[in-house]
Amino acid sequence: MVQGTTSDAGKSTVVAALCRLLQRQGVRVAPMKPQNMALNSAVTVDGGEIGRAQALQAQAAGILPHTDMNPVLLKPSSDTGAQIIIHGKVRADMHARDYDQYKTVAMGAVLESYQRLQQQYQVIVVEGAGSPAEVNLRERDIANMGFAEAVDCPVILVADIDRGGVFAHFLGTLACLSASEQNRIIGFVINRFRGDISLLEPGLRWLEEKTGKPVLAVLPYLHGLQLDAEDAIQSSQHGSGRFRIIVPAIPRISNHTDFDALRAHPDVDLQFIGPDQAIPAADLIILPGSKNTRSDLEFLRQQGWETVLRKHLRYGGKLIGICGGYQMLGRAIGDTHGVEGAPGISSGLGLLDTLTELTLEKRLQQVTGVCAFAPDPDEARVSGYEIHMGVTYVSKLSPAFRLDGQAEGEGAVSADGQILGSYLHGMFDHPEACQALLHWAGLRSEHKVDLAALRELSIDRIADAAAPILDALARLD
Numbered sequence: 001m002v003q004g005t006t007s008d009a010g011k012s013t014v015v016a017a018l019c020r021l022l023q024r025q026g027v028r029v030a031p032m033k034p035q036n037m038a039l040n041s042a043v044t045v046d047g048g049e050i051g052r053a054q055a056l057q058a059q060a061a062g063i064l065p066h067t068d069m070n071p072v073l074l075k076p077s078s079d080t081g082a083q084i085i086i087h088g089k090v091r092a093d094m095h096a097r098d099y100d101q102y103k104t105v106a107m108g109a110v111l112e113s114y115q116r117l118q119q120q121y122q123v124i125v126v127e128g129a130g131s132p133a134e135v136n137l138r139e140r141d142i143a144n145m146g147f148a149e150a151v152d153c154p155v156i157l158v159a160d161i162d163r164g165g166v167f168a169h170f171l172g173t174l175a176c177l178s179a180s181e182q183n184r185i186i187g188f189v190i191n192r193f194r195g196d197i198s199l200l201e202p203g204l205r206w207l208e209e210k211t212g213k214p215v216l217a218v219l220p221y222l223h224g225l226q227l228d229a230e231d232a233i234q235s236s237q238h239g240s241g242r243f244r245i246i247v248p249a250i251p252r253i254s255n256h257t258d259f260d261a262l263r264a265h266p267d268v269d270l271q272f273i274g275p276d277q278a279i280p281a282a283d284l285i286i287l288p289g290s291k292n293t294r295s296d297l298e299f300l301r302q303q304g305w306e307t308v309l310r311k312h313l314r315y316g317g318k319l320i321g322i323c324g325g326y327q328m329l330g331r332a333i334g335d336t337h338g339v340e341g342a343p344g345i346s347s348g349l350g351l352l353d354t355l356t357e358l359t360l361e362k363r364l365q366q367v368t369g370v371c372a373f374a375p376d377p378d379e380a381r382v383s384g385y386e387i388h389m390g391v392t393y394v395s396k397l398s399p400a401f402r403l404d405g406q407a408e409g410e411g412a413v414s415a416d417g418q419i420l421g422s423y424l425h426g427m428f429d430h431p432e433a434c435q436a437l438l439h440w441a442g443l444r445s446e447h448k449v450d451l452a453a454l455r456e457l458s459i460d461r462i463a464d465a466a467a468p469i470l471d472a473l474a475r476l477d
Helices: 011-024 052-061 096-118 147-152 166-175 181-183 196-213 256-263 293-302 306-312 324-329 431-441 450-477
Strands: 001-005 029-032 035-037 041-043 049-051 074-075 081-086 087-096 123-126 155-160 185-195 216-221 243-248 267-271 284-287 318-322 330-334 344-347 354-355 363-371 381-388 391-394 401-403 419-422
Touching: 001 011, 011 029, 011 052, 011 123, 011 155, 011 185, 011 450, 029 096, 035 306, 041 052, 041 363, 041 381, 049 052, 049 074, 052 450, 074 284, 081 096, 081 450, 087 096, 096 123, 096 147, 123 267, 123 391, 147 181, 155 324, 166 185, 166 196, 185 450, 216 450, 243 256, 243 431, 256 267, 284 330, 293 306, 293 324, 293 330, 293 344, 293 391, 306 318, 318 344, 318 431, 324 419, 363 431, 381 431
Parallel strands: 001 155, 029 123, 035 074, 155 185, 185 216, 243 267, 243 284, 284 318, 318 419, 330 354
Antiparallel strands: 041 049, 074 081, 081 087, 330 344, 354 391, 363 381, 363 401
């Protein structure tokens, strides 16, 4: 098991690297994260939903993602509540205090998944969540040491030296653990190091003498990786291309990995605009997915962004809505079942002649097809996935996509051709679809971004860098 001293210490990356290293050796290996809290998710081969980081780790292991790799997924819908997904399916919406009591049930699901993976794979590389030093969450823990103790597995502890205070992170974490949990940690990994390693070595020796535990590896800071983010947005980073794309970073934004291919495009400058920031002039604005569409639509209005969207369209700009963003574009969003809170109807932006009704059943499926808006749809293939609770009714608008095996078109394009809406996550991931969508939006570019190939290269880079971990573990054995 790989645990971290903090969130974003590099656990997901280390797990992916170890999976790729073992896969190269011909080992049947699978990733697992018992409990994940994230709004970036992926559709699995068995028709469920898991965190995107686990889907990436499955790719590193050379296998298809399965719900057993992330048996408990929490998708926050407010500061104190979340949708609880067990074995890929929605189980309930709970307040944080209620879920804390529910963990004993969730642990049963986690152990079921672990046992099934044990029967199929030689090695399971498990990722922790947050930090094991969160003593307030120790009771009924299923994400870190609670799981490690239950299945009796060794733990590697990772810390991010780029944050500073790496030695304090290690010692402080150990101090918050019980004696049995401390003994379970077999070594440390320092992540994101840049500089002269000789200047770090005295600290490494001090840490090993102080704790009696080895430093397994010091991993370099790798720039330019194209890996799926688990949740956080790096909103301050954007490109320098001539074609500007703006994504409003609404509070419950989901699957912002939809924009990874655009961030990698050399001709695109993609920026996430957060609260209290003015939306600058742009060629294309994309309304992203949302875990709470009605609430995020109200937030968008409070920020004054609705006025900006209408001005953007008056000046000839293009607008895309994805999933929740697609629902916002219509005339109204109905929620008679109280899927997102109190039952009611919210007025949409009225930019597309559509109506949405939120439903209790979540649609989860992987899809392929063609870009119906392209001059030659057969030359613009698209692939992606749907994750949404809602049905959108379209009135006399051309579809955005035509999906294989489906008679009706998917999504909608406005009569003037300025607005496109779709439930399709990952619409930019396929090189042909990305180029077609950017061409529709006004960018004439010969560049094609193959996101799958970039991910493969990035996985190989992190695996090469992490090879010392596997070597050190072999010496420990």
